[in-house]
Amino acid sequence: MNSPVSVSELTRDLKNTIERNFSFVFVKGEISNFKNHSSGHFYFSLKDSKSQISAVMWNSRAKDLNFMPEDGMSVLIKGRITLYETRGSYQIDAFEILPSGVGELQIAFEKLKKKLYDEGLFDERYKKPIPLYPEKVTLITSETGAAFHDFIKVTENRYPLVRILLIPAIMQGANSAESICSAIKKANSVAYKSEIIVITRGGGSIEDLWTFNEEKVARAIFNSKIPVVSAVGHEVDFTISDFTADKRAPTPSAAAEMIFPDAYDLKLRLNVSENSLKRHIHYRINKLKNELSSIERNYYFKRPADLINEFRMNLDALDRDIKSVTAGKFRNIKTNIETNRKLLNSLNPENVLKRGFAIIRRDERIVTQSSQLKIKDEIQIRFSDGESDAIVK
Secondary structure: OOOOOOHHHHHHHHHHHHHHHOOOEEEEEEEEEEEEOOOOOEEEEEEOOOOEEEEEEOHHHHOOOOOOOOOOOEEEEEEEEEEEOOOOEEEEEEEEEEEOOHHHHHHHHHHHHHHHHHHOOOOHHHOOOOOOOOOEEEEEEOOOOHHHHHHHHHHHHHOOOOEEEEEEOOOOOOOHHHHHHHHHHHHOOOOOOOOEEEEEEOOOOOOOOHHHHOHHHHHHHHHOOOOEEEEEOOOOOOOHHHHHOOEEOOOHHHHHHHHOOOHHHHHHHHHHHHHHHHHHHHHHHHHHHHHHHHHHOOHHHHOHHHHHHHHHHHHHHHHHHHHHHHHHHHHHHHHHHHHHHHHHHHHOHHHHHHOOOOEEEEOOEEOOOHHHOOOOOEEEEEEOOEEEEEEOO
16 A cells, blocks of 8 residues: 555445454443433443443334343343444444343343233233134244254144144344244234144243343234243243243143143043943933833824814814904904094095085185185185185175
8 A cells, every 4th residue: 555545445444344344243241321312222331341342222223122221230232343434433233232140131021021010911811712622733933942842742642633833933042032023923824824823942041031031022922813822941931921921831842731632531531422422322212212102002092083083173162262253353343444434434524514614725725714814815615515716805
């Protein structure tokens, strides 16, 4: 390099070199100078006993954190190194921040647990029932993990009729939360027609299982339209996802035992039901045979003519009753008709005119009061035998 370069060119070369070689870093340190900017971005320094480095987490990622970073907190950060050309300074662009110590993790766990509890995400009234005899179950796990094989083994022994659909997902580390949320959304799609979703993985440290304490995973489980069974870790491991799931199983094998009935037990129960049904059918058949024998010995079947004559007499009596009731009804109807006819005749305007009354009209309107007429008004008078015109004087 014989000719000098500008500061901008040098800075740009440094930026390209640094960002290319440090596209991913995993750093442990203590937070200091933490600032939660009004824009939602987090600005802070990450330090140890000898050094410190600036760091930033943009609001698009910061809003998904389930705890609020504080000065003095020991954390693990996944991100990349970027160089800010204007000042020529480099910093960590944080993708993910996790509390480093078990104590810090436990604090974050309890904070999120209380938050979701207060929102009602753990309430029993939101828990969806698990179908008794499912035909299609979707499994969200790592296809290479022991949890997958344990679940399948127990399922094949207990309930081989069911169809298991696997949606592979990242179960810990970077992008695991997004992977699991995406799998839950996929399992809820119409294409899968899932009846139950099982999210499972084997045991591990609190850091290994931390994905299932992420708020976004807990909410994805809660918002699932299909019942979700959480089978994460061992019997002693509890995660936030366990509380928002519809059922919690201590292990992958226990999840299969919880969901599926035992085919052997079902067969025994079917045999018992079959024998009980046979006994009931035999009892009913014998009872009907005895009833038929009793009917055959009955007097009415030995003397059918008497029974027929009795029916004939009953029919004759019924015929007389029907005729009597019908005649009475017709008389009443006839009387009512005659009464109504006389009433209508009495109200007929023609009959009123015949009794000496008349109807006066002016301008095609009936006159009912003298105040309606004025001198020289032309009127029409209707009598029973015709009409005449007249003028008021």
